[in-house]
Amino acid sequence: MNIFQRIIVEPFEKCYEKLLYFLPNFFTSILLLIAGVVLAVIIRAIFQKFFKTIKLDRFSERSGIVEALSKSGIKDPLSVLISKIIEWIIMLTFLVVAMQNLRIPTVEHLLDRFFLYVPNMFIAAFILIIGYLLSNFFRRAVLIASVNAGIKYSGLLSKFVKFTVFILSCTMALEQLGIGKDTVIIAFAITFGGVILALAIACGLGGKDIAREYLEKKMKEDNKEDGIGHL
Amino acid sequence: MDDNTMNNPIKQQTMEIGEADILVGIPSYNNARTIGHVVKAVQAGLAKYFRDKKALLINSDGGSTDGTTEIVHKTTVDDLATIFVTQKTEPFFKIVTPYQGIPGKGSAFRAIFEIAATVKAKACAVVDSDLRSITPEWVELLIKPVLEGGFDYVAPLYQRHKYDGTITNSIIYPLTSALYGKRIRQPIGGDFGFSGRLAGFYLSKDVWETDVARYGIDIWMTTTAIANNFPVCQSYLGAKIHDAKDPGADLSAMLYQVVSAAFDLMETYSAAWQSVQSSEPVPTLGFQYDVGLEPISVNLERMIDRFSLGIKELGIFWKEFMPKELYGFFTKLTGSRKKTFRIPDEIWVETIYSFILAAHKRIMNREHLLKSLTPLYIGRTASFVMETWDSDSRSVEDKIENLRLMFEKKKDFLIKRWDE
Numbered sequence: 291m292n293i294f295q296r297i298i299v300e301p302f303e304k305c306y307e308k309l310l311y312f313l314p315n316f317f318t319s320i321l322l323l324i325a326g327v328v329l330a331v332i333i334r335a336i337f338q339k340f341f342k343t344i345k346l347d348r349f350s351e352r353s354g355i356v357e358a359l360s361k362s363g364i365k366d367p368l369s370v371l372i373s374k375i376i377e378w379i380i381m382l383t384f385l386v387v388a389m390q391n392l393r394i395p396t397v398e399h400l401l402d403r404f405f406l407y408v409p410n411m412f413i414a415a416f417i418l419i420i421g422y423l424l425s426n427f428f429r430r431a432v433l434i435a436s437v438n439a440g441i442k443y444s445g446l447l448s449k450f451v452k453f454t455v456f457i458l459s460c461t462m463a464l465e466q467l468g469i470g471k472d473t474v475i476i477a478f479a480i481t482f483g484g485v486i487l488a489l490a491i492a493c494g495l496g497g498k499d500i501a502r503e504y505l506e507k508k509m510k511e512d513n514k515e516d517g518i519g520h521l
Numbered sequence: 522m523d524d525n526t527m528n529n530p531i532k533q534q535t536m537e538i539g540e541a542d543i544l545v546g547i548p549s550y551n552n553a554r555t556i557g558h559v560v561k562a563v564q565a566g567l568a569k570y571f572r573d574k575k576a577l578l579i580n581s582d583g584g585s586t587d588g589t590t591e592i593v594h595k596t597t598v599d600d601l602a603t604i605f606v607t608q609k610t611e612p613f614f615k616i617v618t619p620y621q622g623i624p625g626k627g628s629a630f631r632a633i634f635e636i637a638a639t640v641k642a643k644a645c646a647v648v649d650s651d652l653r654s655i656t657p658e659w660v661e662l663l664i665k666p667v668l669e670g671g672f673d674y675v676a677p678l679y680q681r682h683k684y685d686g687t688i689t690n691s692i693i694y695p696l697t698s699a700l701y702g703k704r705i706r707q708p709i710g711g712d713f714g715f716s717g718r719l720a721g722f723y724l725s726k727d728v729w730e731t732d733v734a735r736y737g738i739d740i741w742m743t744t745t746a747i748a749n750n751f752p753v754c755q756s757y758l759g760a761k762i763h764d765a766k767d768p769g770a771d772l773s774a775m776l777y778q779v780v781s782a783a784f785d786l787m788e789t790y791s792a793a794w795q796s797v798q799s800s801e802p803v804p805t806l807g808f809q810y811d812v813g814l815e816p817i818s819v820n821l822e823r824m825i826d827r828f829s830l831g832i833k834e835l836g837i838f839w840k841e842f843m844p845k846e847l848y849g850f851f852t853k854l855t856g857s858r859k860k861t862f863r864i865p866d867e868i869w870v871e872t873i874y875s876f877i878l879a880a881h882k883r884i885m886n887r888e889h890l891l892k893s894l895t896p897l898y899i900g901r902t903a904s905f906v907m908e909t910w911d912s913d914s915r916s917v918e919d920k921i922e923n924l925r926l927m928f929e930k931k932k933d934f935l936i937k938r939w940d941e
Contacts, residue, residue, distance in 0.1 A: 430838070430889050437834045438773040438895045440827050444834050 312392070319388035326384020334377035341369035355423075414463040421459020425452040454482070526621035527635050535639045538614050542574035543567065543664055544642035548620075548629030549650035550583035553592055555764055556650045560596040563648065564613065566660025568598065573611055574668075579636050580617045580650075581629035589650070590617045625735030630723075630742075637720040644668045645720055646675075649711040654762035662756035662807050663714030670806070673751035675714030676705045676743060678805060679761035683909055683917040684817045687902045688779055690921050692873060693740060696783065699928035701747045701790075702797040705755055709739035709779060712758065719751055736775055737782025744783070748790040757807030762815060773895040780891050784880045795936055799929060811914075824903035825862055829855045831896020838893055842879035847871050851897070864904040866927040872897055873928075874935045881939065 341347070350356050350368035364371065386405075389397050429452035436444035461478045465471055527535075545563050549556055560578065567576040580593040594617055616636065622628035630647060637645045644667035648655060666672040689709055698704045715723075723745065728734075733741045746753055787794060832855045840848050850868055857863075876894055880887055909917050 427886070430886070433834055434889055434892050435773075437831050438771070438827075438892060440823070440830065442830070444830065448834075 315392050319391045322384055322388040322391060326381050326388070329384070330377040330380035333380055334373045337376050338369055338373040341372065346372075410466055410468065414466045417459055417463045417466060421456055421462070425455035425459070428452065428455050457481075526632060527639070528618070528621075531616060531618045531636070532639075534616055535636055538577060538640055540575070541577040541614070541640040542611075542643050543571055543576040543668075544579060544633070544637045544640065544645045545576070545660065545664075546579045546581060546630065546633030546637075546645065546647040547593075547650050548581050548583070548626050548633070548647065549585060549589050549593075550624075551585045551587045551589060552650040552764070553585070553587040553589045555653055556580075556589050557592045557596045559648060559650050559652050559655055560593055561598055562652075562655045562657050563660055564596075564598045566657035567613060569657050570661040571611075571664065575611045575614075577614045577616065577636070577640060577642070579633050580615075581620045581632040582617065583624055583629060584619060593617050622729055623734040625738075627732075627734035627736075627738035627741070628729065630738050631729055631734070634720045634724045637717055638724055642717045642720070644714065644716060646714045647712065649763060651764040652712070652761070653764065654760045655712075656759070659712065659758050662758055663712065666754050666756060666806055667714050667716045670754065671752060672714075672754045672804075673716040673719045674743070674746035674753040675806075676753065676755040676803075677707050677710035677712045677761075678755040678757045678807070679707060679710065680759060680812050680914070681761050682815065682817050683912070683914055684819060684902075684906060685761070687905070688776060688898070691869065691898070691901055691905065691924070692780065693783060694921065695870075695925035695928040696873065697740070697744065697747075698800040698925050699932055700787065700794040700797065701744065702800045703747045703753060704800050704802045704925070705743055705747070705753065707755070708743040710761070711739055713739075713742060714756070715742070715746070716751075719746060722749070722751075731785065732778045732782045733785075736778040737785075740779060740782050741786065744786045744790070748786070748793045754804040754806055757805065757809045759810070760812040772899075773892045776895055776898060777888060777891045780876075780894065781880075781887065784877055784891075787877065788881070791939070795939070800925070819906050821859060821903055821906060824899050824906075825857075825859060828896050828900030828903065831893075831900070835893045835896065838885065838889070842882075842884045843875045844871065847875065851900075854900070859907070862900075862904060862907065864901045866924050867931070869901050869924070870927045870931045871934065872901075874931065874938075877935060878938050 346369045347356075347367045355368055359366075359368070359371070366374070386401060390401060429448045432451045433444055433448035436447050441447065457478065461474050464474045545567070547556065547559055547563070552559075560580075563578055567574075567578075580590065582590050582593075593615070618632060618636075620629045620632040622631065633645070633647060644664045646660060646663040648659065648663075663675050663677070666675045686707070689707060693708050694706060697708045723742065726745070728741065731737070743753075832851050836848065836852060839851075847868065854862065854864070876890065879885070879890055884890065905920075909920060912920070
């Protein structure tokens with residue numbers, strides 16, 4: 291009887307006690323999840339209306355964000371996209387709270403680590419967005435300046451500037467995420483240095499005649515400078 | 522808050538001078554080659570035409586390193602008899618001062634306005650330091666309409682080579698006339714006369730950290746005077762021959778600063794220009810005569826190449842705000858040969874109005890937008906040169922007047938879309 295009690299009944303009783311302890315948490319978590327989903331949907335709708343009022347989509351069209359998004363396969367307008375992100379953040383927050391409410395040590399430990407990593411993800415995303423916008427801005431600035439200076443390969447030059455700025459921001463984002471910290475920096479330095487070296491060698495050896503002809507032509511052109519007084 | 526940018530020695534000097542009747546300002550930056558002649562002409566003009574007026578000459582310098590300021594200090598008209606003057610009854614003073622603020626002509630003018638306000642000058646004039654054709658009569662023609670004619674602003678009227686002042690001819694003159702209703706032929710001429718009252722009004726405006734501090738100052742002075750109903754006139758000064766305008770200056774930066782200042786003024790005075798229906802001539806003073814002008818060389822092929830490069834690379838930006846037909850016209854034009862390359866007045870006016878609307882609606886970064894106008898401006902200039910290659914100056918003037926009429930005719934296009 292004693293053995294039966296210890297081997298069969300007591301574990302069952304303990305299990306029952308644990309279940310009794312766990313079930314209220316479980317139901318609370320489910321309630322939290324449902325509340326989170328409802329709240330997220332409501333807040334998404336509010337934000338969508340707000341963005342419409344401040345004409346965010348018009349701004350995004352003008353600033354080239356829509357073009358950038360559609361290139362990466364996102365067809366939603368920026369107002370819908372940001373509202374959806376806010377909705378998901380709210381749902382995710384409630385999911386995390388619900389899971390913590392279950393009080394399972396392993397889950398709690400994993401959540402702690404996840405939460406410590408989340409800021410890095412946001413910073414990396416921020417760096418990428420800023421990097422993308424800056425790369426477009428510099429591309430346009432270089433393109434206009436080089437066209438006005440009469441440089442024939444303005445398009446190529448501006449694309450190179452855009453690519454360089456964006457790659458630099460990707461490197462910074464990856465460094466922020468802690469992915470291959472040194473490897474990424476070294477790879478970037480080697481690639482960038484390599485491109486410059488290749489260009490230098492190409493100009494110095496392969497294209498020296500072209501460079502000379504170009505400079506000679508430029509010098510002759512300068513001699514033929516217009517006498518037009520613009521102001 | 523004391524916004525005065527004058528340094529202490531200059532304050533001291535102006536206090537010692539006290540009040541002055543006339544002030545003539547000369548902004549400069551590395552103009553050692555020409556400024557001596559300008560100072561002499563001004564001094565002779567003051568001695569000859571304003572003997573009984575207390576006069577002050579200000580050289581507002583941007584940190585010249587070629588001895589410009591030393592030349593100003595040293596230069597004087599030694600022999601007044603050569604200009605038929607025995608003696609000047611009222612004293613003549615000279616101040617050489619470096620200006621503060623953003624490097625540019627506008628900041629130099631600000632220093633001149635400040636001194637004008639301090640010495641309570643009744644009439645002022647500013648003349649460029651790179652002038653080679655200035656005579657003592659310019660001082661009379663710029664100052665007298667203020668002192669005796671009741672005008673607050675005197676714009677210059679020059680005889681210029683048909684290809685000199687192309688930003689003025691193709692954009693600023695016709696646009697300003699159409700917008701504000703006063704036909705001032707040289708709104709960005711660089712040499713102006715104005716009253717002490719107007720100098721004080723200019724000084725009260727908070728624009729000295731904008732493009733007005735650079736090349737935008739001329740259009741700002743003219744437009745501010747017209748839009749605020751100060752009595753304006755223009756004086757015929759003869760030929761304008763000057764050193765090449767800052768050889769290192771980038772055309773797109775120059776165009777950007779002038780056009781940007783004009784567009785900014787449209788925002789400031791939108792109510793004023795929208796109510797103007799047509800333009801009228803302003804009183805023109807001075808005896809008009811023909812003068813021989815130095816020939817100007819033009820490299821048309823390179824201009825057309827620049828235009829075509831612009832269409833190929835920058836068309837993607839223009840497409841966003843230009844009417845489809847207009848954009849289509851430009852893309853077709855890239856294949857044109859030199860003989861058939863033409864940008865008609867109507868197309869040009871629509872182009873300028875499209876850029877104005879794009880800047881007003883902030884379609885893209887303002888500096889990028891306005892600098893991207895450069896290839897189109899070069900294209901229009903090339904077209905103008907080809908159209909007027911064999912024309913005399915009178916026919917060229919008629920052509921510029923036709924352009925002004927087109928700006929006026931199409932003004933509704935602008936007004937309708939302005940508040941959309």
